[in-house]
Amino acid sequence: MIRTIKRAVRLFLHPRSPAAVYRRPKRFLTIVSAAIVNQALRLDGLVFRVERVRCDVCGWTGRCFGAHGAASDDVFEWNVLCLGCGSSVRTRALLNELKARVDLDSPKSIAEGGGSRASAEFFRCYPLVEYRNFDPYKDASSTASAVALPIADESCDAVLSCHVLEHIPEYPAAVQEMARILKPDGIAIVIVPQMRSLPRSRPTGETQLDGYGHVWEFGDDFPGILESCGLRVLETVDYGSERVNVCARAVDSASGG
Numbered sequence: 564m565i566r567t568i569k570r571a572v573r574l575f576l577h578p579r580s581p582a583a584v585y586r587r588p589k590r591f592l593t594i595v596s597a598a599i600v601n602q603a604l605r606l607d608g609l610v611f612r613v614e615r616v617r618c619d620v621c622g623w624t625g626r627c628f629g630a631h632g633a634a635s636d637d638v639f640e641w642n643v644l645c646l647g648c649g650s651s652v653r654t655r656a657l658l659n660e661l662k663a664r665v666d667l668d669s670p671k672s673i674a675e676g677g678g679s680r681a682s683a684e685f686f687r688c689y690p691l692v693e694y695r696n697f698d699p700y701k702d703a704s705s706t707a708s709a710v711a712l713p714i715a716d717e718s719c720d721a722v723l724s725c726h727v728l729e730h731i732p733e734y735p736a737a738v739q740e741m742a743r744i745l746k747p748d749g750i751a752i753v754i755v756p757q758m759r760s761l762p763r764s765r766p767t768g769e770t771q772l773d774g775y776g777h778v779w780e781f782g783d784d785f786p787g788i789l790e791s792c793g794l795r796v797l798e799t800v801d802y803g804s805e806r807v808n809v810c811a812r813a814v815d816s817a818s819g820g
Contacts, residue, residue, distance in 0.1 A: 624648025
């Protein structure tokens, strides 16, 4: 918790941070506004206990999902954030797709890069699953980098990556690592912020601090990028604004290349 608070202070105050509040006051106001709205919704739930929506991750119910003000942009979103586990639309999309494709009631080994608190909450319900979360900046099972995972070749039944690759300058190496550790019959589920009007992916040119900040914008060529790095795209599923890429390990990706 202390580490998280220190990192938040650094991200909002450091002059090189994309989220510096004195340079992006509108962005900061969206975050504060979302926090106020969500606190009001929690109080509403305690008083009225209306159950119109249910979280697929933790089972929380309420009148509606909470608001989200992202530190990465100035957008204020309504009815997207679970007030129980904190899962977003993209996290619920990721885990719903996993549940539909993998038997989590049998022994499985699953690795996730940059997994959220909601993911950890979800996997506690599946005691036979060995879940490992890797993140060099946040609390996780390991602080290993996504481009050098301490996992044996072909040892994971599923590999998850949700809104992570856009933060990694050398993201092809991270995709190759996913392919390397994936079993021949395993699946990888990859979600990035995909700009559907952008023909080719490109660097943003923005600064980055402690892993925060998007250094890549991904476009329509993203499935081809995955395939060039050792992951064969089986299906692309749309969950509202999120595009979920379900992949298998390419036959010739023994070394992730």
